[in-house]
Amino acid sequence: MGSVALRAIVLIAMTTPFVGCQTFSRPGPVAQAPRVDAARGMASADGKTTWYDALDIGVEGRGWSEGLKHSYDRFPAEAEGKIPDPVWNLSHHSAGINVRFMTDSPSVSVRWSLREDRIAMPHMPATGVSGVDLYVKHEGRWGWIGTGFPEKKEGNEAVLASGLPAGMHEYRMYFPLYNGTEKLEIGIAQGSTITTNPGYGARYEKPMLFWGSSILHGACASRPGMAYPSIIGRRMERPVINLGFSGNGRMDPPIVELISRLDVSVYVIDCCPNMDPALITERTEPLVKTLRAARPDTPIVLVENVPYEKGWFLDASKDSYVKKNEALHAAYTRLRNGGVRRLYYIPCDEFFGDDHDATVDGVHPNDIGFLRMADAIEPSLRRVLSRK
Template structure:
């Protein structure tokens, strides 16, 4: 049995606007493209956090996709750049991995356990565009055509946890799509999530704030942004954007808890004499906003200092470049963020 993106409307997760205007796998709606910086729109076409969740009994799962972006990053694995992770019953099973360089069309298949039904989840690549031509299921031991059903295991809480940030939230440099920190947090807590991390482009523009606020069915927000304003020409934009973005989210979703993640250190301090000072401007504003919310009695606000994620000797060893985590670093992120989100959502 073959399914197109339109057929999978109720099975695709991680896209707030799928089916509203079209069935493109973009993380912002197509109508927003003219309003966004071209670099941000490119990041929004990448499928970080997009998943297909379904239940089926079959022997083979096939993916027919197009428009993959070739992997040109020597520090990134091929499966992270343009591969697809398959989870079965909540456990990693295998990955669909296009051959190098991974450009263009890919038809991949995985043999799975056809003895009984399983809950499957396919994580899409975090730094590639994807056109999903078809998801297909096959039985090899009978003539009965397999079909998909909704995941048997319901989420532990209604709504979606929305992550907004820059390259780390986007996924750089996790080993696989299913191992970005928003996915780790969500899988541990069994919650749905939307990943709006945009490498180099998490700048909190007013149009982005409006888009974040317009997302329906939000269970919580995790805001891990600001570092992309660290250049001297842009650093003071944090004063114009951070609090207004938060206010828009609060006004649109007054009962939704929000986690503010302050920035960690930066490799730029080694080479750019302005970087440490600019980083402190950003960090002080995030902390100022949080303290002001607490002073007003806001009970829906949480805070995490990013410097606590890699604290201790050898903290930078959890990164590939003193900024972006490798896989061990992403587990560190999840270890810090998961218990906070659990408390926010009151998951027992």
């Protein structure tokens, strides 16, 4: 309990490590990993595809890999009843969870089942809410290569990419953001090889933990890879834990206690959109002090509320986020003045640009907004993580 496990919870038979695959010049995964035991694969009826459960490959993005009520919950079973019920329920959504592997298959397919019937939201398409997203790494950089369109709760299936170049390539497949994932399997061509998660090497193994609101949760990305923590994770080549809870990222003390158990590289706190100034004032200092007491050296980053897009024209809209950010900054200043080390603050000025087109509804970023948030936040996180 409480360990940050990036590997599968299912103990898999290890075979000879695959060798001879490409290497990367940037800090990144060791591009070698044990093959998944072929005996774990299940042949399709026509024999052309072999399916592997993501749990046999090694999922990323979970804070807990043991003590779970469901393999793709974002909180352990013990959290139920301790944390607010809405957060517990939203923790069933697989935001940020992904599976990484290498394969020489000429095609990559997916089949997956969801936990809720509601596969889309009015302002977020089914591809983002309940779809899957495939990236491939090439010359040290991740690039999109396929989207799985969900059609129903159970039994979705899609060929995400075919005609792939020969040789081993490294892939990352993102799970649905705003639905639970009941089960997810990766399909490769019969006879191809698939490896377990190649990891990051010792220096980069600790994940970055993000905690926040619907925005962090991924609303309203067009597909799962576009949530801003996912973009940052790809760019920085570090694992990410997404603890976004729509309407419910409120710095609740029981959740602070839970995440304080995780040995992460950084805590990124992006809860303001779900809090009013008084609650921000009340909870920011206890949150930081609890995390600092449990993790004396782990950086803590406070993120300002996004600048609501109506704020450029409506004073009330601007006031609402400015007042929250004043409360957050005041708490930050008190903490810094009180001697709290390794505490950082990211202002919102650059989050949405200046064309007022970065959201779908004034609050929730579209893909433009998420890209700009990643652009604004990534450099700060790089600086934070480069300091010792």
